[in-house]
Amino acid sequence: MSYGAFETTHAAAEDRYERLAYRRAGRSGLDLPAFSLGLWQKFGTDHPYETQRAIILHAFDLGITHIDNADRYGPPHRAAQQVFGRVLAKDLAPYRDELVLSTKAGNPIGPSPYLKGGSRKSLLNSLEHSLRDLGTDYVDVFYHHRADPSTPLEETAGALADAVRQGKALYVGVSNYSPEQAHEIGELLRAQGVPLLVHQPRYSIFDRSPEQNGLLDTAAADGFGLVVYSPLAQGLLTDKYLQDIPSGARAENSAFLKPDVIDDVYRTRAAALNDLAKQRGQSLAQLALQWVLRRPEVTSALIGASSTWQLDHNVQALDFPDLTDEELAVIDEHGVHGTGLAR
């Protein structure tokens, strides 16, 4: 079809803004969809492009305007951004203004000292490369992927702020920072006129770190949003591993989800949570997503998906009644921090 100056094969769903809630990121002016799509796993060259394309387009049709990427995602590193770049060029170019594209730098992507850390050199070079891979002039959010204590925080903050001044990013974020580090870089960024938009921590029924370390409180006090990753604990908070490891599931073949975390302790806890979900007429996945989004500090739940079915299923999570105090207590009983996390 023709769309202004663009030739595209995809006509986005007309009703794409009627499905999801959009939530304000901290005290910024930016709304993000309650669900964001991450391209960490299964968006490398080891999976079929047409499946990847179908998932990305379906997400956009559901109103998932926020796509999370990083220079690291593949395999090999950078491949997921190239996959997204292909879809953007072919299908989504007319909709660029309706997309919030995020990328990250600073997690090692090679042995070079310039392919890791928080230096100005590493961050700004990576961003340039990501823009080429994505085929866009700017990203909406540029993240430092994880804190680098060996680099002065002033240098990292300066590089992030310069990315905005150069027009290569609209907003900046950090990921995997402690609350103290997030507060400190937030202050440095604010002094440069570039407020910290978002922080990206891991948060789920099985990973309570943001509650335990005070990050939720810091986010509320400092005014940044939380885009929480692995809200399904990579699939452990679904019913798929209650019996065995199904063929094709992440735990079958991923360096990040080893089969040995799926033990009897995990299964007992997941089964109890699954029973609660069933009583509520929903799935464990939907319960787990609703649970992270109960917190106002959480702007968006950053999910992965290996099929369009998973997307459809997961976005229905917000169609259920709010969790009651009694149900939250049951979740606390079985949602023990550390369950399923790598040992």
Ligand SMILES: NC(=O)c1ccc[n+]([C@@H]2O[C@H](COP(=O)([O-])OP(=O)(O)OC[C@H]3O[C@@H](n4cnc5c(N)ncnc54)[C@H](OP(=O)(O)O)[C@@H]3O)[C@@H](O)[C@H]2O)c1
């Ligand atoms: N900043 C960081 O350091 C960092 C770290 C990790 C992730 N992230 C970001 O967060 C994103 C999401 O992380 P994640 O993939 O771990 O999130 P997740 O939502 O916890 O796990 C997603 C995986 O669970 C399975 N799944 C999803 N819905 C399902 C359903 N309804 N039923 C059964 N299985 C289902 C799928 O895996 P299978 O079908 O393949 O089993 C899917 O890929 C990443 O893509 C990345 O963008 C960031």
